[in-house]
Amino acid sequence: MAKKLKRIGVMTSGGDSPGMNAAIRAVVRTCAYYHTECAGFYRGFQGMIDGDCINMNARSVRNIVNQGGTILQSARxxxxxxxEGRAQAAQNLKEQEVDAMILIGGDGTFRGGQVFxxxxxxxxIGVPGTIDNDIYGTHYTIGYDTALNTVVEAIDKIRDTASSHNRLFFVEVMGRDAGFIALNSGIGAGAEEILIPEEDLGLDRLLDSLERSRRAGKTSSIVVVSEGDKIGKNVFELAEYVKxxxxxxxxxxxxxxxxQRGGRPSCFDRVLASRLSVKAVELLLDGKKDLMVGMLNNEIESCSLDQALKGKHTINKDLLRISEILST
Amino acid sequence: MAKKLKRIGVMTSGGDSPGMNAAIRAVVRTCAYYHTECAGFYRGFQGMIDGDCINMNARSVRNIVNQGGTILQSARxxxxxxxEGRAQAAQNLKEQEVDAMILIGGDGTFRGGQVFxxxxxxxxIGVPGTIDNDIYGTHYTIGYDTALNTVVEAIDKIRDTASSHNRLFFVEVMGRDAGFIALNSGIGAGAEEILIPEEDLGLDRLLDSLERSRRAGKTSSIVVVSEGDKIGKNVFELAEYVKxxxxxxxxxxxxxxxxQRGGRPSCFDRVLASRLSVKAVELLLDGKKDLMVGMLNNEIESCSLDQALKGKHTINKDLLRISEILST
Amino acid sequence: MAKKLKRIGVMTSGGDSPGMNAAIRAVVRTCAYYHTECAGFYRGFQGMIDGDCINMNARSVRNIVNQGGTILQSARxxxxxxxEGRAQAAQNLKEQEVDAMILIGGDGTFRGGQVFxxxxxxxxIGVPGTIDNDIYGTHYTIGYDTALNTVVEAIDKIRDTASSHNRLFFVEVMGRDAGFIALNSGIGAGAEEILIPEEDLGLDRLLDSLERSRRAGKTSSIVVVSEGDKIGKNVFELAEYVKxxxxxxxxxxxxxxxxQRGGRPSCFDRVLASRLSVKAVELLLDGKKDLMVGMLNNEIESCSLDQALKGKHTINKDLLRISEILST
Amino acid sequence: MAKKLKRIGVMTSGGDSPGMNAAIRAVVRTCAYYHTECAGFYRGFQGMIDGDCINMNARSVRNIVNQGGTILQSARxxxxxxxEGRAQAAQNLKEQEVDAMILIGGDGTFRGGQVFxxxxxxxxIGVPGTIDNDIYGTHYTIGYDTALNTVVEAIDKIRDTASSHNRLFFVEVMGRDAGFIALNSGIGAGAEEILIPEEDLGLDRLLDSLERSRRAGKTSSIVVVSEGDKIGKNVFELAEYVKxxxxxxxxxxxxxxxxQRGGRPSCFDRVLASRLSVKAVELLLDGKKDLMVGMLNNEIESCSLDQALKGKHTINKDLLRISEILST
Known part of the structure; x- marks a missing residue:
């Protein structure tokens, strides 16, 4: 084991995601387990700059494993x-005797951390926490599974109304650059069509498909649309076009x-957050640095922040095929 | 008991609401209990005009008590x-030997039923089913309680994000003409402000209140806004104005x-729907007509459709006072 | 207004129920609104005896409106x-300059409060908080509505399995002396039979009914049984008997x-808790004492603790009839 | 592609699990997509013996993707x-012109299928559907993720009460032979101790740990116990012993x-069921047989039924370590 770390800092940054509190809890408790001090910084990098932090111990994180949001708050x-900002942050960490930082967040967070x-x-050490699942080096990010459940529950409700009124619903879900949420929630909710940023299926194909659906006797339909779909129209324009x-x-x-960002984390996200965060602390105690922890093939692994930032987590295009088969 | 009814029809009309299926089930089962036939008409009045109906028995309504939407569908x-339309509907009922109708829906439904x-x-006989709770002659309409739960659960999620990011959220809820949903969900969700159609609090007051909130150290806030709020701005304009x-x-x-329209009905709505619908059938079998059933003071009562249509169910303005006290 | 109260105490006692936190929050915020101090006592009467209390202000109760349990804890x-115990408690209140108490709980709590x-x-002033709904002077107690939803959600899940396997399930729900939960959740969940402490339907009738059910083609069934049912057998013995x-x-x-005791409170319970608790504080400030607040006919009322303790909140037996009709 | 299959049968067997309906739907729709007929057999193997089956098409499986249980029912x-029983089943399949079967279930189901x-x-082709996750050849079985969420939601509720009353709760969860549910839900729910069939931690260690917990100031605790824990006492005896x-x-x-068996499937389980079942049909159409489909490392794979039955899916013992660290 390398030079003993006296004190580890932890913060959450970027859009909040369900499970961040479970991650904070795991960082804090793992520090306690290894008799290392832990400091929580508020509002991400900004708290590091402002020196806005508190000492955290096992009791500080009681009863938060099941809470949405982040008790350390987040900000850009x-x-x-x-x-200058980063120098100020470094200065504060030194004054607070914080030897290393665990950063819970997404791409932007890791980029900032790497430079710093x-x-x-x-x-x-980076811990991937974002509902978008768009991080290379991990199959799942913290919060993604919960967001999928929130979305399918919402679409289940919308389908009640769609079926009762023979309506076509365009449901916009999060995912500006990545179709993970749209694709998986679309299959989970039994959507008739799924529009994602990675694929331009074209408006004609959408019309064709809806017309075919109608002829097959389907009177209600759900189309799941990613915020950033490639089709060049927003969800309201799409609905108008179809009408x-x-x-x-x-x-x-x-x-x-x-x-989609809030709510109690699913069991999957709580366990994922716990496992990733224990690993993150252990890596630091082991003298490692500038890594991101991730879950690959059900095992907790790590890669360099550099790889995480340069790589691209791509959607499984076979899911588009599955969706097409299932909306037969 | 009056002239024995041979066959009772049932339909759902207007916006669907959670608990309509529990109501249909109760109508059908009560008919079966009293050895009276029951016919379900699809898509409300339109199904009556089109003669689009099916025979329903106890088995037709198995396992629907907990389903959102309406298996009989709804339409305007x-x-x-x-x-001519109504004459066609009457003609169909006669051909189908349907002697009386139970109409599950809101104001528009009852108005149509009365003329018919x-x-x-x-x-x-009218059974009040709408999430808006804006029907005179009943303290609760079927679906309203479920909608309130759906709204507070959604706002709970939004508050996770609001708290994590120190944000102010304007949350628009249903209720074009009535503030029932906004007022009760706003109190339930601990909203800092509630804007409803019945009261124009004025933009200045809103700004004052938010500024006071801020000074008191609140960094995140929720404002619940009814679709039809009186303030003369839609929710997006409101947010811009505040920014x-x-x-x-x-x-x-x-x-x-x-x-807000979908989802599994709450226990309250299932029991309400069941009690109202049993009563509706019993009133018909008792020779009564042109009434609406309702729950007043926890008892099932009835009033004439005329009264229901002419009266106005007003919000309890004391709740505005409660809301103000609680957002101290 | 009577002699100005300087400081009001609040505590929760007896079995915890969802909405108790919303009640505490409303007590604290109403005190703040009226510029009256507020002290929270931990673990009910025991905290009063031990002098275990904290000052509470608007911020102490932030983000608890939606939390189950009670932040002030409860104990017998x-x-x-x-x-001697009560004298010790009185002594502590005097030392802490607490002029009056708000007691959130059930019968036992009110009895203790009255003597004290x-x-x-x-x-x-008593605020009725218990899932059992067995308090005279209010149509609804805080937590009851949430418990009903928890129960019907659980039975919905059990019905999935019952239907898939053609099974008969005996589901035991809370209610040692009162059948409110069993009766309402039983109707809400579409139970085939409901056994409550208030009525001994007899084992023969149960067997008859199940046999009739079977002959009518029902292959799965749910029987909801109150803890304290009158039939003289516990739920396991009942199942054996039927087998x-x-x-x-x-x-x-x-x-x-x-x-059944935990979980996020429903909107109904949050609003109920809020309204009752605002009223409780206002009654004290108005010089009133030894009352219980309650909701009767949708209005917040009060009665003497004596009445509340001597009266009996009886179930609506018409619901048994409704249940029989609906399990046709 | 091998000899064209005319008609594929599908059934569900063993304990029902959430997502089985999503699996049935995917089998039926994939058959439709490939212009192959599909027959659904009721009550597992028993329906094959009794010839109790129906033709299924895309419409037969509408709106079931989100329903718990199995519309084809299950039985042992x-x-x-x-x-003789199996010969009868084979005879029926021939008469019904069913060329191949997809079996959704667990170990017992696959064993029967292999012999048949x-x-x-x-x-x-076997599709792994069981909440227990104890199947070799797949990281996840259909229903397991949903069961985990059901368990953590229930424990969240119990923790509300445990915290309010300073209580220690022993919560028994399913898993007679495997600790998957206990281990993962225990970590997800933040349990202080987890007892599983795979490890005998010993009663002394449990007492030690609880005493340490108490000394550290924890006044409430949750111990998650697998049905089949090794400690040699059932959950009631355990509670007595600790008292x-x-x-x-x-x-x-x-x-x-x-x-734990029922409820709406999570998004994860719906997508898993969909992907596995599409693959199952495609394998059959491709001339394959006697395989089980599974998800390994996020990819859909297959192995022989023989391997699935001989292998053992073992828990990740590192999770016990994680649990110990987190209950610091």
Missing amino acids: SKQFLTK SQEHGIPV ENLPFYDARVSVLGHI | SKQFLTK SQEHGIPV ENLPFYDARVSVLGHI | SKQFLTK SQEHGIPV ENLPFYDARVSVLGHI | SKQFLTK SQEHGIPV ENLPFYDARVSVLGHI
């Missing part, structure tokens, strides 16, 4: 994008929005 | 607004939309 | 049953147990 | 354990029981 920090570590020699071209459809729109 | 019928009964002498005037707030919008 | 205190008030002249007498049934038992 | 068949295939040359030895604990028991 423009100041941390500057050299390089400039100031403070080891960081004009397929007037027999009573098309409606539902934008699920921020409910 | 322009044709039923015409004398007057023109064609076919007794109708301009209170720039320290990171204001966001969430429109809950159609998820 | 044998010591409070003694004159009479002996020591310290005004108390012996109706061997074609594959009878199973599920005891729902403590999950 | 003693008759199928006999040569060997005796009668009718190809079978005798650690009398400061107010120990209670909750047996979660059958609610």
